[in-house]
Amino acid sequence: MKKQFAVIGLGRFGGNMCRALTNQGMDVLAIDVDEERVNEFSTIAAHAVVADTTDEGVLKSLGIRNFEHVVVAIGDNIHSSILTTLILKELGVSKITVKAQNDYHEKVLKKIGADRIIHPERDMGVRIAHQIVSNSVIDYLELSEEHSIVELSASAAMIGKTLAQLDIRARYGCNVVAIKRGDDIIVSPPAGEPISRGDILIVIGGDKSINRLESQLART
Incomplete structure (x- = not known):
């Protein structure tokens, strides 16, 4: 059976989320208070409705508690976002992901029990900053406030050496969890695996450790 998702708020973020879930074969209910936005998604999502999600009776009538995952992507009204999330929790929705506008919004969402809180603009800014600071x-x-996963291009200093020789875990406190090699991915690569030109190392670790690895080995 298809997983059932509901996306509340069909702005840029919510609309893209709706399209992506639909493209992955999910059954999506698209909801917004703006009729024009809803009409736009009537041919994209499985169902699209005009609704005020700050009204508990409306959410009940939509059968929202039967959806496995609800994404609250309301972008321009923090009060509506918080109230909608609170009602969803009270109705027993099993998983709720909410877009936060700022740190204050995030603190409130955490207190009322949102399962996952995302900052699309902030997160994208961090990703791009890392990419433009280093060519590697x-x-x-970002996995947490102190840990991340990063894709690094194999540097000249790595090519021809095995993971055992590079000893990344002991020297830098990071783990190479996979290597991308063309169209292939080597998951949990063995210590004797040599690094080839064009390889991409998928590394997980603390931010400080990753920064040290990137500055001392990945750039050389």
């Missing part, structure tokens, strides 16, 4: 960083994903 291809992509960057």
Whole structure:
């Protein structure tokens, strides 16, 4: 059976989320108070409705508690975002992801029980900053306030050496969890795996450790 998602708020972020979930074969209910936005997604999502999600009765009538995951992507009204999230929790929705506008918004969302809180603009800014500071960083994903996962291009200092010789875990406190080699991905690569030109190392670790690895080895 298809997983059922509801996306509340069809602005730029919510709209893209709706399209992406639909493209992955998910059953999506698209919701917004703006009729024009809803009409735009009527041919994209499985269902699209005009609704005020700050009204508990409206959410109940939509059967929202039956959806496995609800994404609250309301972008221009923090009060509506918070109230909608609170009602969803009270109705027993199993998983709720909410877009936060700022740190204050995030603190409130945490207190009322949002399962996942995202800052699309902030997160994208961090990723791009890492990419433009270093040519070796291809992509960057923050896992927590102190840990990340990063894709690093194999530097000249790495090529021809095995993971055991580079000893990245002992020297830098990071783990190479996979190597991208063309169209192939080597998951949990063995210590004897040599690094080839064009390889991309997928590294996980503390931010300070990753920065040390990137500055001392990945750039050389």
